[in-house]
Amino acid sequence: MTVIFSRDNLTEIFSNLCRSDLHTAFLVCRSWAAQPRRMHVISTKGVYFLKESHVPRFLNRMGWSSDRFDRIPINGPNAKAITGSFPGPAKGERTIHMQRLLNFHATNLSFLCLRADDTLALSSPPSLNRLQWLSLQNAAGSDALLRGIAKASGESLRHIEITHGRNVSDVALLELSQHCPNITALDLSDSCQFSDVGISTFQQRLRFLSVHGIVGRVSDRVLFSVSWNGLQNVDISHTRGSITDEGIMVLAKECPLLKCLNVSNTDGAVTDLSLLQVADSCPSLESLSVAYTRGKVTDTSLSVIAQKCQLRVLNVMGCIQGVTDATFRELSSHCYDLESLNFSFTRGVITTDGILLVVEQCTRLQYVHMKDAGLISRQDFCESLVKKHHSLYPDSPLLVVEWKS
Numbered sequence: 001m002t003v004i005f006s007r008d009n010l011t012e013i014f015s016n017l018c019r020s021d022l023h024t025a026f027l028v029c030r031s032w033a034a035q036p037r038r039m040h041v042i043s044t045k046g047v048y049f050l051k052e053s054h055v056p057r058f059l060n061r062m063g064w065s066s067d068r069f070d071r072i073p074i075n076g077p078n079a080k081a082i083t084g085s086f087p088g089p090a091k092g093e094r095t096i097h098m099q100r101l102l103n104f105h106a107t108n109l110s111f112l113c114l115r116a117d118d119t120l121a122l123s124s125p126p127s128l129n130r131l132q133w134l135s136l137q138n139a140a141g142s143d144a145l146l147r148g149i150a151k152a153s154g155e156s157l158r159h160i161e162i163t164h165g166r167n168v169s170d171v172a173l174l175e176l177s178q179h180c181p182n183i184t185a186l187d188l189s190d191s192c193q194f195s196d197v198g199i200s201t202f203q204q205r206l207r208f209l210s211v212h213g214i215v216g217r218v219s220d221r222v223l224f225s226v227s228w229n230g231l232q233n234v235d236i237s238h239t240r241g242s243i244t245d246e247g248i249m250v251l252a253k254e255c256p257l258l259k260c261l262n263v264s265n266t267d268g269a270v271t272d273l274s275l276l277q278v279a280d281s282c283p284s285l286e287s288l289s290v291a292y293t294r295g296k297v298t299d300t301s302l303s304v305i306a307q308k309c310q311l312r313v314l315n316v317m318g319c320i321q322g323v324t325d326a327t328f329r330e331l332s333s334h335c336y337d338l339e340s341l342n343f344s345f346t347r348g349v350i351t352t353d354g355i356l357l358v359v360e361q362c363t364r365l366q367y368v369h370m371k372d373a374g375l376i377s378r379q380d381f382c383e384s385l386v387k388k389h390h391s392l393y394p395d396s397p398l399l400v401v402e403w404k405s
Helices: 007-014 019-026 030-034 066-071 091-108 143-156 170-179 220-226 245-254 272-281 299-308 325-334 352-361 379-392
Strands: 040-043 081-083 109-114 133-136 159-162 185-187 208-210 233-235 260-262 287-289 313-315 340-342 367-369 400-402
Touching: 133 143, 143 170, 220 245, 245 272, 272 299, 299 325, 325 352, 352 379, 379 400
Parallel strands: 040 081, 040 109, 109 133, 133 159, 159 185, 185 208, 208 233, 233 260, 260 287, 287 313, 313 340, 340 367, 367 400
Antiparallel strands: none
16 A cells, blocks of 8 residues: 655654754655755755756765855745855854845745854744754853744744853743743753753653763753653753752653653663662563663663563663673563664673574664773674674664674
């Protein structure tokens, strides 16, 4: 049976994909590549213009200097992507050029990515009533810029990504929360100016939250406020103990549909206690990362999670205490859909017997990362794993094993 999606249906589906998945989808067939005519992009890293018939696959391949902005070949409001970096000219010129591009393409713009320095500011953003995804990277933007974009986009804005933000603070989050009620994804990775106060304003609306690398300014209060039955993806990695078992336990109880959880590098603040609660309350969990948890996450909780959750991705990198073959036996017995397994830098606590069980039983296994995993990280053994998995499951994708440090 053939299922045919309308252009509007495909546009709606594609609007919920991240950039990497969107690029992959465009490669499926010509009809998919031609459908998303409202996926217009403005980015600020390397000028890249696409005609209406082209597909925005790799947005950063072509580099232009910002003094060529006024000579960009513009084909009207149906242009799909324009990008540009800002080295060289004065700050005022950069702002004028970017403002000109926004004014011309605002009608159909659904994705806006700024990678300029933190002094870039647009005093009067035009109406952005179709903008769905905003990305500010490498210290781009300011509170004033976000305030203007929030007012200009309103209810259409759904995804916010602010990485390494130095000039963006809780003030901007309050504006976004007030003017953009439909935001469902908030990625604030490595942005040191955010705290519990701003993030907590997004109560019971987020499906994705990342506070990766925000040290000392976030606490369990964040999870207390944003946890609800729609939250599916949470990343608290590299928070260095700011978020503890107490917050994870509340998260598990309030978020039964949780699919992805990353508690790596939490300096031992997250332990087996809270992960046992995750195992009991979150049967939909598919991806779990507990890398470098200082021996606080062990077989005790991981074995139960393997029994009760259908894991597809597991990362125990650097867990040199408490994680042994016992977890791998449970994975081989219950997690048949496991696709990716990372036990690099475990220094021999996982043996050949454990990994062989997983390779033999997990039919969909595609990636195994085992750098510096003791004697198991030998080239001949890794090659034998690939051959064994291929002989057992010839129709599955070829297993990829990373073993070199």
